Amino acid sequence: MTVKPDSGRRRRRGIALAATLALAAGTVAVPPAQAREKRQAPGEELTTSTRLADRRSVVIGDRFYAMSTADGLYPAAGWHITGEMGGFWTPPVKLLDGVWFGVNGAWLGKQARAESHTVGYGYTRTRYAESGGVRVERTDVVPDGLRAGLIGLTFRADKKRTVRLDVDAHSELMTAYPWGGTSPNQGVYNLQDTGAYEDGALVFRERGKPPVDNASEHDFAALVAADRKPVGHRLGPGHRGPQEPPVICQDADRCDDSEFGKGTGGRLTYEVQVPAGRSVTVWVAVAGSDRGDAEARAALRSALRDPEGLLARKKAARRAVAANTVVDLPGDRLLQRSIEWSKQNLADSAQEARDLRVRVTHEGKQFPAPKGVVARARWLGAGWPDYPWLFGTDGEYTAFASVAAGQFENIKAHLRALRDASEIANDRSGKVVHEVVSDGSVYFGANDDKGNTDETAKFPSAVALVWRWTGDRRFLDEMYDFTVRNMRYVTEKLDKDGDGWPEGLGNVERTGMGEEKLDNNVYTIRGLRDLADLARAKNDTATARWADERAARMEKAFDKTWWKGGDTDQYADSIDDPNDPANDNAKLFQRHWIGVTPMDAQLVRPGQVTRPLADDKRAHVALAKREEECYTGEFGLYHTGTGPTSAEGGNKGPSCDSAVSTVQSERVIYSLGTGIMAVAEGNFGRLAQQRRYTTANARIQLDPDVYEMPGAMPETAPSPDFDPANIDRKLTERSMVLQAWGAYGTLWPVVRQQLGVDPDMGRNRLEVVPQIPPGQSRVAGRSIRLGSGSVDVAAESRGKTLRTVVNTARLDGVALRIGHVLPSGAKVASVTLDGRSVAYSVRNTARGAEVVVDAGARRGASTLVITLR
Template identity: 25%
Template sequence: MQKLRYTAFLVVSILAGMAAGTSFAQTKEVYSAELMRGLSNKGAHVTKPYITAGDRTYIVGTQNGDFPDLGSHVKGEMGGLWMAPIKLLDGFWLKLTDSDKNDATWLNDASEFITYPYGSKFSYKPVLDGIQVERFQYCPQGKEGMIITYTLANTTNKPRRLQLDFVVKTDVSPVWYSAENNIIDAPDSISWNAKRAVYSAKDTKHSWFTVWGSSVPTSGHALNVPTPTETIGLGKSASSTHSVALKPNEHLTAVFVVAGSTKTSELALASYEAILKNRDQLLREKQAHYAAIINRAKIDIPDKKLQQAVNWGKVDTEWLVSDLPGIGRFLGAGAIEYPWLFGCDNSYAQQGVVALGGHELAKSTLRTIKQVSEKTNANGRIIHEMSSNGFVGNKGNTQETAQFAIAVWKVFEWTGDVAFLREMYPYIQKGIHWLLVDQDKNGDMFPEGYGIMEVKGLNAELVDVAVYTQQALEVAAKMAAIVNDPKSQKDYAQKAALLKNKVNTLFWDETEGSYCDFYGTREQAITTTKGAIEQVQLDLEADKQSAALAKKQEFYKTLLAHLETLPAGTQRGWFTNKNWVISTPIESGIAPSAKAIRLLDKVRTEHTGEYGPYLSAVERRNMMTIATGVQAVAEAAYGRTDESLWYVNKIVETFSRVLPGSISEMMPDYGCPAQAWTIYGLAVPLVTHVFGVQPDAYKKAITFAPHLPSGWDSISLAELPVGDNLISFAVQKTGKGVQYTLNSKTADWHYTLKLANLKGKNYVLNGKTLVANSDELPIQGKSATVLILD
């Protein structure tokens, strides 16, 4: 049967531009059209979660259109309709009744789910002898509400009279980490506003409100009605009844709007009425918003699966953006369990975001992290996790303070925003003091405390903490030069050099051919190992059949026995957990080449599973996009392009495994179905290594040092924002040599093409044949074509 057509939710101009053989260089509308058409689950994964995202509201349910209890942070309550920091509804359902036959059915089992960048669609099998239904929903940008539409088609040659019962289960309740702060959920109350034909619900203890209604006249309403899916919580159910008539082969759309407020019912009602009235315009704005994101930093590469994953990665990232009143605009960590603010996750994610042109999101996210950290800690320490109610659940693991400084510098390289850098610099200075004084009790320059791997007992001088502290010192020295702080510049640069040497000597285990998990005493190694044994025991109690866990337990018991034979006070690097962060010295580029290559080969052959490095090569169970992404960046840092793309494509292999258009946090198909830091592993190796874009927006300069993978003959990157400039760059292998094409919006920038073994080669620059004097070729002007002759 022919699918229904929504005139509202596909941009006609985009579809009209599509044609067979359309190339990358054509219109923005053509480039974004493929993504704007959405992706289907093809009837699979119907009980897996999805997210319909907006920056003020979002909807989480399952891909069959239902709203079962989901999630663990607030157990069973992470699904539903949300307007951070509160939940509005547990869910909604539609019951259809044939008014002539009194035959009824619930629409709670969609046969197909399609995710669009800007919304979600559910298609149902025909019901009631020829009634076809599709549901489409979206959350407008910047609005405290959401829109649900049902399009009903009469596919018969007889007139039909239908009754629609829109049933809602409220759950006006707070986000995670509220009860711990004495914000206690209370039962809901519901009232019917006959004049406005809307329902209003309120938490009876707090000023939290939900309002909902429809574009279709209401013929009845009722409280405490049954729902097809039972949900936990203190909410109540209600239904509104709507009678409609359909002529033969006619279709109509019923619109329902849900809105909320954390202040007054009048504000919730005002939001409801404004959204209902302007719904078509709001949809067009939402589509335009996502089209602009897709068309920013447009890539064209031979690997179309990777190209698709990167483009959807831009979309997935935007799904996680939250504009939280009183807090700021920031990128949340993941849907559905972690939609709030994280320090570590964003320090990785913003490097990918800014490499794909998301300058304002990167700056606003880091500003928010800094402001919340300053309010919470005041001493330079960067928070780990803040719930959407503004409460901080973890004041910060040690490495996050160093990572923040690195992320700020990366964003500055792309934006050249000196005001932003000056704003961040004083708190970064405090952070370095916190790392090297407060967290370095023995004065060896290795800060103590938990790092990325939150493993029981692993509270020591960790490799990721040491490496990122060294990198923080390097970038802080560069910041000091920009803000005219020569004393700090010299101090930070000297300490960075010293710490680099200490990491490469004290953390390196020559026998293992690897950097160690941590540096410390025999006693610390014993404590860490005992903590690992306790953690494994807890895991085994939950999964007694796991052979991998049992093997891991034996490894640690054997290791503990060995450690206890060593002399007391023995101090060295310890290779205990074999965690993926042993690659951070290579990711950062501070490892000597011989050590880097040796460990890269070791990780690939000994520590890697089907989708990249194991989180722990002892356990050999779990893999995550961030670990695989870091390994891809590590390979790229040492010029191993094909090896880097091997890891990148391991991430790509998991694309759409659970949620169409997205990549799960835990590879290949569990954890959060959308995760912010995945963009790090997709964008950074591609943009900064394969395309070789090395920005210095402050000096209005860009170096291009491209590395084409084996089998790639051409690549192009168009409309990439760098500072106030917009550049396009392409590489094309030809019969005469390799051609490099550059175009930019602004004339007063300086460009350099950097290629290995370029010196002495003949090249043609804008039609003139010359000889390269070095491996770096300066390029002037807004556009240039360089052909390096074979």
């Protein structure tokens, strides 16, 4: 069952997956961390050779993506449209269920067994066992900017051979929305495909108008061809290679097609001359369009004109991604490798579509006429294969990872797309939509939907974050009006009882919660403070004053209203019990992960040091409790902790307090929740404790005993209540194999907290105040993008000497404040900057005492040395 922390019921309604979650107790046993780390190969590739038929593999470009299993086959996968979320896609349409390759009658992945699968920066490679004296290596790549994907088959033989290559393709031209459980559903909306052979290519079309009110005429096309002429072809309803005849998804553990399928098939046959001892590569392209076959043919020609060149350019582009935020963590190489792969995951997540017809579906219950069109949208897809489209919550968390990785352009585009869709769907009210499918369908988040309080409140914070890291005045100017309306909407429309605490759904949507949720109000306070900061940059003093004053009132009342206290040592999850309207602010405690958000959210206040909302004393107590086994498992933070409960089944785990909850625990670990816990620990200088959570996210990405796809951060970790893990589940019942938001829990802790990079580029200011984790002596990072330049940082702790080196040679006119977090209880003997004694200050922060020095606006290296007593 895929249950996302920010989604709950709204993403699951109509999906009917609840029965798939096995609530089995226990933990997942894995080898010791040191043994695992020794097996991790550095560099641009990760290879696995086990359970290839069970592993999903995705290869992604910004206009096209494909998902198979790691053996190169295409079983039915995904659950939004059951069994149809894999295969080949060019958003907003699916093109093919799959492409299969027969070599002298032996199908790759079946008779010719896959021996290994490699994930590289921007490509995958699969090696097959020898069959009939021929070995084949397959390379999959999707060029960016092109609605096409490429598969290169490299043949090698011990002697000169003529190889017959059969290429089977089965179409499934289908829109990303409607889904299987919506009204209408895809069974009604999907039309029959047709197949033809033209100019050496298989040509599949779906043309017509679905028999649904407000549907429009469409012309979808998918083409398959190679970089040479075929010697034969066939057309017919099948052509699925070794997956013919197909098993239809009903109760089957593994299937090949869904009840919604209306595709057709074809085969291209080639003769390939393979010289003795030399290799030859055949390139096969899949191209498509939702605008007819002319665009698809153009994409096919572009893909086949120079496949090797496109592969080389993709690799070069991904090496450019790798060249930003290059970290050196000698005391934590696993986390260092996670940073490298997290940057690639974020680059993989970029998606783009044109002419999105924005229609509000009210959780799939309606299919009205579109309210407007977004001509071009670019975004960070939330997760593959079932969430590759635009989300509010996902993007607002992923924004932190994006700026830390230096990937400014994609997160700016994501926020613009979210604004554009929201303005149309919600009539410029200021409310942010939750979920927009790549065709423009808004599943949830309209004005009359009870939700999105957190997403609307987080939007100004995401804009402020991007503004501080980029200094992009044009971006600030174009987004500012929307951010003002965001916070006006939250405070004026969502606080119906007038108590100062907004209502509505937030990150967690579970039964028994009060009308006012903790995370919504935490992020409302932060959103107001960030809006005030944006307003000051815009010289909008009235808005700045209003937002600061509103935030200050909420902050003053926060602990009294939300701290549950007793032996819970936690904040309440919600207040305002709907079953007890006379007691408006009754505190409800259910142990959901959102209890960490007061420690996660940093507040920018004028004239004050930036710090989290939670006060130090309560934060340390609350975080320590969250580290106990009632809240945290081997792979991170549970969605809902264990303890006394009146829910059916009783307490299913240990107890850390005596409070009786009304809901059942949910010991499912999401990479986002673990990431938020890692960030919260770092906000309070708890880097020894933080490592438990950064390691958890790194392991599910890089540990060969844990990951499904090497290098891909998944949505869900092995968990007591998510057992079996993804790789042991049906392909139609898995959570996401690649999920963007988990990078928040690796990139941000390293760049912002350990390296201490804190920019305000819109005001030409930069603070760098590192904190080295206990037991380590050095952390460093280079080419950390800020504005139009970058900064290098190195921090050391050796004996009684702390050293911070900041190189601003690639920044122009930025006023630098340089410092270091002191070890607990340490006293300063002397401070020098570039070898000279210098005035300094010691400020108390949530991270601990910080020594800071104003280094001025100079370019080049600045070296701060602190000698301790």
